[in-house]
Amino acid sequence: MQCAATPDSQGGIRSLVTHDDRRLAVLEEVELRTHGGDVSGAITIDSRKTYQSILGFGAALTDAACFLIDKLEAEKKKEFLASVFSRSGLGLNCCRICIGSSDYATKAYSYADRGPDPELKCFTIKHDRAYIAPILCEARKLNPELFLVASPWSPPGWMKAGGALFGGSMRRKYLAAYAEYFDKFLDAYADMGIDVGAVSVQNEVDTDQEGRMPACIWTQGSETLFVTQHLGPKMAKRQTPPKIWILDHNFDLWGRVLSQFSDPAMRRMVDGVAWHAYAGQPSAMSVVQRAYPEKHMYWTEGGPEDLTDPALTTNWVFWGSRFIAILKNWARCIITWNLALDEKGFPNIGPFACAGLVTLNSVTHEIIPSGQYWALAHFATAVDRDAVRIQSRGGPKGVAHVAFRNPDGTNVLILTNPGRERVAPVVVDAGKIAEIRIPKDSMVTAQWRGAM
Numbered sequence: 001m002q003c004a005a006t007p008d009s010q011g012g013i014r015s016l017v018t019h020d021d022r023r024l025a026v027l028e029e030v031e032l033r034t035h036g037g038d039v040s041g042a043i044t045i046d047s048r049k050t051y052q053s054i055l056g057f058g059a060a061l062t063d064a065a066c067f068l069i070d071k072l073e074a075e076k077k078k079e080f081l082a083s084v085f086s087r088s089g090l091g092l093n094c095c096r097i098c099i100g101s102s103d104y105a106t107k108a109y110s111y112a113d114r115g116p117d118p119e120l121k122c123f124t125i126k127h128d129r130a131y132i133a134p135i136l137c138e139a140r141k142l143n144p145e146l147f148l149v150a151s152p153w154s155p156p157g158w159m160k161a162g163g164a165l166f167g168g169s170m171r172r173k174y175l176a177a178y179a180e181y182f183d184k185f186l187d188a189y190a191d192m193g194i195d196v197g198a199v200s201v202q203n204e205v206d207t208d209q210e211g212r213m214p215a216c217i218w219t220q221g222s223e224t225l226f227v228t229q230h231l232g233p234k235m236a237k238r239q240t241p242p243k244i245w246i247l248d249h250n251f252d253l254w255g256r257v258l259s260q261f262s263d264p265a266m267r268r269m270v271d272g273v274a275w276h277a278y279a280g281q282p283s284a285m286s287v288v289q290r291a292y293p294e295k296h297m298y299w300t301e302g303g304p305e306d307l308t309d310p311a312l313t314t315n316w317v318f319w320g321s322r323f324i325a326i327l328k329n330w331a332r333c334i335i336t337w338n339l340a341l342d343e344k345g346f347p348n349i350g351p352f353a354c355a356g357l358v359t360l361n362s363v364t365h366e367i368i369p370s371g372q373y374w375a376l377a378h379f380a381t382a383v384d385r386d387a388v389r390i391q392s393r394g395g396p397k398g399v400a401h402v403a404f405r406n407p408d409g410t411n412v413l414i415l416t417n418p419g420r421e422r423v424a425p426v427v428v429d430a431g432k433i434a435e436i437r438i439p440k441d442s443m444v445t446a447q448w449r450g451a452m
Contacts, residue, residue: 015436043427045391095339111125153202154216172225285330316443319371
C-alpha cells in the first residue's frame, strides 16, 4: 500500500484523502499564507502545547491471523507482509501477540497444559514455532522497529479455579509459578529472535466470558499482589525488562485503575494501562492521566464486531473518528484486533464473530482491506514513533481532528468529515493559514514541514 506523501517545501500543505473510490489519494497542495482578520471556525494548531509521545500503530497477530497469513501462497504472503509492515507500505510498528491461545485461534492451548506442574517441567512453545514465530520474525525483519506487547487470555487451566482454560479465576497459590511462566515465555521468544517490549497481566481482567472461551477473572487484589510480589520482581531481573501494563480491558473500569495506582509498589512497577473500547468512553483515560500523569495510556484492542455490516469496507470515518478520540485522550498507541480473518471471522474458538483488519477470503483468496484498515493507514503512514501530539482545537462542526509533530519536524493533521464536503480553514501556530478541502464522508491527512 502507498504511504503518506512527505511535504517537500516550507510553503505548503500536502494532503492525502480517503473517500468514495479513492484510498490515500494525493490532493492538490494548499498554500500556507499569512492570515489576518477573523479566523473563527478555524482549526487552530499550536505546536507549543504538547501532550503524549506516540509508540505506534498496529494490529493483533493472533494464532488465527498468523495461521491464515501462513496459508497464503509464498509470493502472496511475502507481498502481504511487506504491504503492512514495511515503511513503503502501512508501516505497522506496534502489535499485540498472545501468550497461549486467545478466542481467535485454531485450538485452545497454553504452554503448560499438563498439570498441576508448578515447576513448569512440561513448559513448551512448540505450537508457536509452526507459523506464529516465523510470521513475527518476518514482520520484524520488514520493520526492525516493531514493538510487541504480549497478553495472556488464560493461565494454564490447572492454575485456575475450575481447572480449565475456558472461564474461571486465578488461584493465588500459583502466582509465583505464573510469574515464572511469563519469564519462560519471554526467554523462549528471545531465543527465536523475538523481543517483547511489554506484557499485560491478563486480557480483560474482569470477565470469564461465561466459560465460552479462554479467559480468566482477576480480582483487583490478586492482580495487584501478582504484579507487586511476583511479576514485577521477576521482570526486573531480566536483562531488558519488558514494561508491565495492567487492566487490558474496557474504559468503564477506570475506577479500578485509580485504586490500584494508590499502591506505591504498583505505581513503581507498572508503566501504564491497556484499554479496550467495548464499554465506556475514551475520556476515562484522561481521568487516570490527570490523577497519575507519569503513567502511560495504551489502546490495545478493538475491531469490526459485525461481519454483516454493509459498510465494513468503507467505514473509515467511523474508525478514524474513534481513533482521534482515543489519541486525544492520551493513548500512545492504536492496536486493532485481528490483523487478518476469513470472510466468516474464522479461525475462532469463541462466541464473538468479528472481522479482521483485512479479510483473507477462503474461496477467492482475495485480500480485502476493511474501513478500519484505511483509517489506521492515515495514522500509521504519517505519524512516526516518538511523534508528539500537539494542540488542535476548534474547526467546523462535525469535523474531528488530531495533530502531531514528528521527530523530523514534519507536522501532521488528521481529520474526519462524516457530512457534506466543506473547506476547513487551518491556522498554524497563529501565524499562517491554509484552507483544506475535506470531501464528504472522508479522512484527510495533511502534512507540512517545520514551524511556520
